[in-house]
Amino acid sequence: xxxxxxxIAIVVVLTVAGYTLIANMIPQIESEVPEELALxxxxxxxxxxxxxxRIFGGAGGCTACHGLGxxxxxxxxxxxGLGPIGARCGDRVPDQDCKTYLYxxxxxxxSYVVDGYNPIMPDADRTLPEDQIWALVAFLQAQGGxxxxxxxxxxxxxxxxxxxxxxxxxxxxxxxxxxxRQLLNEFGCLACHQLDGQGTAIGPAFTDVGxxxxxxxxxxxxxxxxxxxxxxxxxxxxxxxxxxxxRMTAAQLEALVDFLAQQR
Amino acid sequence: MTSGRDALxxxxxxxxxxxLVLAAADPAWAQAAEGIREYGNFPVIGSRAxxxxxxxxxxxxxxxxxxxxxxxxxxxxxxxxxxxxxxxxLSKEFTRLLLIAYSATALWGATxxxxxxxxxxxxxxxxxxxxxxxxxxxxxxxxxxSATLYIYYYGWERWKEGRAKIFHWSLGILLNVWGTAVLFxxxxxxxxxxxxxxxxxADTAPAQVQFWSAFANATWMPINIHRLIANVVxxxxxxAAYAAYRFLAARSEDERRHYDWMGYVGNFIAIGxxxxxxxxxxWLGREIYEYNQAMGITMMGGxxxxxxxxxxxxxGVLFLAGNYYLWVGMGRIPGAERFTPYTKWMLLVxxxxxxxxxxxxxxxxxxxxxxxxxxxxxxxxxxxxxxSAKNTxxxxxxxxxxxxxxLYRRANKRPAVSWSRQGTIxxxxxxxxxxxxxxxxxxxxxxxxxxxxxxxSVYQVLTVLAAxxxxxxxxxxxxxxxxxRGAIRWGRMPPRSQYTLIILAVTFTWLMGLMGFARSGxxxxxxxxxxxxxxxxxxxxxxxxxxxVVISACVLIFLAIVSFVFWxxxxxxxPALARATSEAVGLSPQPAGx
Numbered sequence: 042x043x044x045x046x047x048x049i050a051i052v053v054v055l056t057v058a059g060y061t062l063i064a065n066m067i068p069q070i071e072s073e074v075p076e077e078l079a080l081x082x083x084x085x086x087x088x089x090x091x092x093x094x095r096i097f098g099g100a101g102g103c104t105a106c107h108g109l110g111x112x113x114x115x116x117x118x119x120x121x122g123l124g125p126i127g128a129r130c131g132d133r134v135p136d137q138d139c140k141t142y143l144y145x146x147x148x149x150x151x152s153y154v155v156d157g158y159n160p161i162m163p164d165a166d167r168t169l170p171e172d173q174i175w176a177l178v179a180f181l182q183a184q185g186g187x188x189x190x191x192x193x194x195x196x197x198x199x200x201x202x203x204x205x206x207x208x209x210x211x212x213x214x215x216x217x218x219x220x221x222r223q224l225l226n227e228f229g230c231l232a233c234h235q236l237d238g239q240g241t242a243i244g245p246a247f248t249d250v251g252x253x254x255x256x257x258x259x260x261x262x263x264x265x266x267x268x269x270x271x272x273x274x275x276x277x278x279x280x281x282x283x284x285x286x287x288r289m290t291a292a293q294l295e296a297l298v299d300f301l302a303q304q305r
Numbered sequence: 306m307t308s309g310r311d312a313l314x315x316x317x318x319x320x321x322x323x324x325l326v327l328a329a330a331d332p333a334w335a336q337a338a339e340g341i342r343e344y345g346n347f348p349v350i351g352s353r354a355x356x357x358x359x360x361x362x363x364x365x366x367x368x369x370x371x372x373x374x375x376x377x378x379x380x381x382x383x384x385x386x387x388x389x390x391x392x393x394x395l396s397k398e399f400t401r402l403l404l405i406a407y408s409a410t411a412l413w414g415a416t417x418x419x420x421x422x423x424x425x426x427x428x429x430x431x432x433x434x435x436x437x438x439x440x441x442x443x444x445x446x447x448x449x450x451s452a453t454l455y456i457y458y459y460g461w462e463r464w465k466e467g468r469a470k471i472f473h474w475s476l477g478i479l480l481n482v483w484g485t486a487v488l489f490x491x492x493x494x495x496x497x498x499x500x501x502x503x504x505x506x507a508d509t510a511p512a513q514v515q516f517w518s519a520f521a522n523a524t525w526m527p528i529n530i531h532r533l534i535a536n537v538v539x540x541x542x543x544x545a546a547y548a549a550y551r552f553l554a555a556r557s558e559d560e561r562r563h564y565d566w567m568g569y570v571g572n573f574i575a576i577g578x579x580x581x582x583x584x585x586x587x588w589l590g591r592e593i594y595e596y597n598q599a600m601g602i603t604m605m606g607g608x609x610x611x612x613x614x615x616x617x618x619x620x621g622v623l624f625l626a627g628n629y630y631l632w633v634g635m636g637r638i639p640g641a642e643r644f645t646p647y648t649k650w651m652l653l654v655x656x657x658x659x660x661x662x663x664x665x666x667x668x669x670x671x672x673x674x675x676x677x678x679x680x681x682x683x684x685x686x687x688x689x690x691x692x693s694a695k696n697t698x699x700x701x702x703x704x705x706x707x708x709x710x711x712l713y714r715r716a717n718k719r720p721a722v723s724w725s726r727q728g729t730i731x732x733x734x735x736x737x738x739x740x741x742x743x744x745x746x747x748x749x750x751x752x753x754x755x756x757x758x759x760x761x762s763v764y765q766v767l768t769v770l771a772a773x774x775x776x777x778x779x780x781x782x783x784x785x786x787x788x789x790r791g792a793i794r795w796g797r798m799p800p801r802s803q804y805t806l807i808i809l810a811v812t813f814t815w816l817m818g819l820m821g822f823a824r825s826g827x828x829x830x831x832x833x834x835x836x837x838x839x840x841x842x843x844x845x846x847x848x849x850x851x852x853x854v855v856i857s858a859c860v861l862i863f864l865a866i867v868s869f870v871f872w873x874x875x876x877x878x879x880p881a882l883a884r885a886t887s888e889a890v891g892l893s894p895q896p897a898g899x
Contacts, residue, residue, distance in 0.1 A: 045553045052804050053864060056811045057857045064615055064853025070608040072846035074830040074839075106602060161598035168599075168835060 073100045080172050080195055086179060086188040093180025096173050103177075106161070113162065114155050117184050124284040127186025140189045143178045171195070185288060219292055221300030228285065236304070244281065245271045251305040260298045263289075344841040345424040352424040353843035354855055359420050361818055361859040362866075363413035365539075367491075368532070368817065369867070370406050371484045372540025373399050374454075376574060378477035385470055393465075395567060396477075399544060400458045402874045407451065409866055425841075428832045434511025435519050436494055443490045450483035488536075489529050496525040498833050499824070500596045505836050523596040527589035528824075534585050537578040539813055545571030546810030547871050549803035561796035568806050569634065575813070576627045576710075580703050580773075584766055593827070600834065604827045611849055612823055614663055619816045621659030624702050626809050628655060631709045633802040639791030641716035654705045661698035664689040688751075696762045697747030700769045704740055707773050711780065718787040728783040732776045739772035814863060818856035826852070 080092060097103045106113035116126040123129040130139035133153065146153050150162035165174050172195045179190040218224060225231055225247075231239055236247040250259065253271075261268055266281035289297070347355035377396040384393030421429050433440060457476040464473035500523040505514055548568035555561045594601035603609060632648050635641035688694065711732075722728070746761040753761075828834050830844040838844075847855075 042554060049550060049553065049804075049807060052807055053811055054861075056808050057815065057860055060615075060619070060812075060815050061853045061857045063618060064856075065850035067611045067614065067849060069848035069850045070611070071848045072603075072608045072826070072829045074844045102599065102603065159598075161602070163597065163599035 080176065080192065084192045084195070086183075086190070089176050089179035089190055089192075090183045090188060092173070093176035093178070093183075096169065096177050097180055101165075101169060101173070101177060113158055116181060119185075119282045119284050122283055124287065125184035125186075125282070127182045127184040128284060128287070130181070130186065138189070139182055139186055140178060143181050144174065147174050147177060185282075185284065219296045221297050224289075224293055224297050228288070233281070244274055247301060247304055249305055251302045254302075256298050256302040259301050260294065263294065263297065343427040345426070347420070347424055351843050352420075352841065353847075356417070356420050356424060357855055358859055358862070359413060359417040361821055361856070362862050363410065363417050364821060365814060365817065365859070365863040366406060366410035366413055366866075367488075368536045368539045369543055370403055370410050371488055372536035372538070373403055373406070373544070374477065374480045374484055375537050376540045376544060376571075377403075378474065378481055379574075380570070381474050381477055385474060391566065392570075395570065397458075397461050398567075398874075400454075400461070402547075402870060403454060404458060405870045405873050406867075407454065409870060411447075425832070428837060431511050431833070431837055432494060432497075435497070435514045435516065438516060439490050439493060439520060443487060446483055446487050446490070450480065450487060453480045453483055485533065488532060489525075492528045492532065493520040493522070493525055495825075496528050497522050498831075499593070499600075499828060500524040501833055501836050507836055507838075509836070524589065524592050527585070527592045531582070531585040531589050534578050534582050535817070538575050538582060539817060541571045541573075541575030541578065542806075542810040542813040543571075543867065545569075545575060545806045547571075549806035550868075550871065551875070552798070552803050553800060558796055561798075563795075565637075565795045565798050568803065572627065572630055572806060572809065573710075575809070576623075576706065579623065579627070580706060581770075583699060583703070584770070587762070587766070597834070600827050603829065604823065608846070609823060609826060610665070612819065614665055615849065615853075616816065616819060616823075617659070617663040619812055619819065621655075621663065622812050623809060623816070624655055624659070624706060625652075626805050626812070628652070628706055628709045630802055630805045630809070631713045633799065633805070635713055635716055636799075637794040637797040638713070638716040639794075640718075641713070644712040644716065647712065651705050651709060655702055658698040658702040658705070661689050661694050662702075664694070691751070692762065693747050693750030693758060696750075696765055697743055700743045700765050701740060703769055704736060704743070704772070707776075708736065711776065714780065715784060715787075717790040717793060718784050719790055720783050721786045721788055722783055725783055728779050732779050735772050735775050735779075739768050742768045811860065811864070814860045815856060818859050819852075822852045822856060 080088065084092075097107075103116075107116045114126075119125055119128075123132075126143070127139070130142050131137075133142050142153070146162075147165040150164060151160055154160045154162075165177070169177070175190050175194045178194075179188050182188045182190065218227065225236065230247075233243040234245065234247050235242050245253075254262065258269065264286045266283060285294070344352065346352055350358075377400050380392040380399075381396040384390060384396060453476060457473070457480055460473055460476065464470055497519050502514070502518045502522060505519070545568045548564045548571055552561055552564040552568060555564060590601070590604070593604060605613065628651065635644065720728070743765045746765050750758040750761050826846045829846050830839050831837065832839050
């Protein structure tokens with residue numbers, strides 16, 4: 042009798058332990074609580090964008106749909122050659138600026154449903170505090186556009202008043218540097234390419250790009266990445282933005298091309 | 306006498322817990338609580354884990370005490386109308402266990418209530434402010450339900466013949482009515498937390514919320530139906546595990562025969578109800594999506610997406626173990642050997658089905674994982690991870706399991722009707738056609754839009770259900786007056802079959818905990834979705850690893866107490882019961898499945 046009980050206990054414990062082990066072997070993702078940002082009245086555009094990025098990738102839950110591009114438009118990459126959301130938001134609705142469009146899309150998502158997608162977007166008003174919504178708007182504007190959200194928007198501005206008002210333009214966040222290493226960071230190149238141990242290996246590495254391509258080919262790859270795709274990276278060809286020609290100045294482009302051509 | 310004390314203790318606990326709930330419902334009390342603090346703090350494991358464990362263990366016992374009466378009243382009916390004393394005895398044996406299990410349910414219910422009131426006073430103030438009326442009814446139903454249970458059990462021998470027996474059976478039905486009412490009321494509270502009416506916002510005072518609107522909210526009825534069926538599954542599996550334990554501990558051939566048969570009946574009910582459970586789950590999932598797409602996406606594609614891979618694994622275990630038990634059981638049925646060659650093919654279908662079902666599709670991944678996978682969808686496995694493939698897999702698994710039951714059912718029978726050959730061909734044709742329809746829509750789903758594809762799953766489900774109904778109907782008529790190829794050799798089962806029943810019960814229990822986490826976790830940092838935010842230090846919804854540890858703790862606590870309940874139950878009437886029932890088993894020429 043004792044042995045029978047022992048065997049049953051062992052079977053039960055092993056079964057439970059097995060399931061517990063499986064639950065601990067898979068990727069561990071915790072649902073974060075939206076953090077209190079406590080953005081001050083003099084918050085800079087860069088601070089707003091940084092806060093918005095955290096919300097976009099975290100508690101806002103935006104990437105569950107917008108990160109895939111199947112349930113909702115991908116906002117951080119160019120689709121149909123129109124650029125990321127910051128580049129295309131100002132043209133979505135006639136006579137409506139980018140900031141108003143984005144804010145309205147977040148707080149009244151049924152207003153503007155992109156063709157080909159279902160109206161599944163939840164109302165951000167019900168899940169995020171006002172300052173976090175504005176931080177999100179700033180982050181989305183920064184995706185290929187100019188950030189016009191200011192700290193003034195954070196302080197008690199109602200959505201109606203904000204939609205009606207033309208907010209003062211703030212400092213643009215489009216990079217002005219010609220430092221190629223800064224440009225790599227500013228334009229997010231290292232999100233997919235690696236250089237000196239930094240970055241992610243989704244696209245071809247920059248480490249020896251100068252040995253594989255000459256300056257003209259590098260320039261072409263930046264301006265029109267679909268023309269020549271490196272072997273083995275065909276599956277990722279559509280991830281590379283196609284609007285760097287619009288976002289970079291000629292001087293920035295040439296500085297970057299020269300720098301990369303020297304990487305051998 | 307022991308049961309009398311149980312009754313008093315149960316009533317005392319219920320009254321105690323109910324009084325506290327009523328106290329919480331009092332506006333003055335609620336206001337005071339709100340004025341003093343929002344949250345309490347439970348030592349060591351924290352408030353979230355404390356309430357989680359208490360709620361989950363309470364729920365497991367609640368499922369047991371609601372599922373077993375359904376089991377009991379059905380088996381009693383089979384005993385009455387089939388004139389088979391075995392079933393009547395079986396029914397009584399489990400009703401006896403209910404008496405003790407009720408106490409455990411009340412104990413954990415009271416624990417949960419105390420914890421909620423002390424640890425989450427603001428939340429409880431809101432909830433009781435809306436649902437005070439139904440809380441009163443809920444407490445009242447405890448008294449009525451307990452009284453009905455005691456009359457039902459203690460009147461068993463008094464009302465065992467003729468009309469009196471029918472009256473007794475109707476008491477069993479009444480017991481289920483009370484139990485279902487209790488379930489529906491409790492479901493309204495938890496479903497309100499998931500899907501409060503749209504007009505309720507963070508600024509809405511509880512007194513302004515319309516009671517019926519909150520009570521019959523969007524997910525209330527799907528959860529009711531899902532839980533009703535799941536309770537039958539759960540009750541059946543615990544009954545089967547109990548029988549397995551008794552079988553393994555049996556000292557006589559009579560006991561082994563009795564408990565082998567009991568294990569078969571419990572497992573039959575559990576697997577039979579399990580087959581329809583995915584349909585109820587599908588309805589619930591659809592209602593969640595319709596209520597709030599974001600919540601649905603969080604559930605299926607957000608941070609919980611990996612949960613469904615674990616669920617697929619667990620359900621795979623259930624299907625494989627359930628079928629394995631049947632196949633091993635065919636070893637004790639004369640004539641079953643003619644079906645042995647088919648089992649390896651059925652096993653193959655089940656394994657492929659499990660693999661497809663457990664294939665991930667889209668899930669949150671970082672850049673490195675995306676790079677390793679080659680995109681948001683794995684280039685090879687992505688095609689199997691879509692719903693077209695998964696729905697096809699699960700429907701084929703259901704059909705295969707149904708086929709296992711069919712073969713088991715007719716293993717020792719030789720049809721006496723002249724059209725048996727044609728009937729078998731029709732059955733095979735219907736099953737083959739159903740499989741073809743399921744596969745057709747599975748493949749077609751790759752070529753249509755998502756909206757159209759979702760509709761295909763309905764066709765697949767209806768096809769499978771219709772096929773099962775038609776095949777079973779043909780089977781019932783075809784096997785009328787069938788000759789027996791030999792009596793089932795009850796008790797001639799290898800121990801591994803009984804351990805399979807125990808694994809099934811453990812898996813059902815763990816799965817219940819997992820899905821409880823899924824249902825509750827999709828609210829994320831909301832006590833009440835988009836109405837009341839959780840601002841405590843435990844607001845974050847934990848990752849699956851932590852959840853797995855808590856679920857395992859709940860399962861072990863539950864099984865330990867249930868073992869105690871079974872042990873207590875075994876002390877009463879066991880020798881007489883086993884003798885009486887095994888006599889009936891030994892004399893009965895009835896084949897399996899009857």
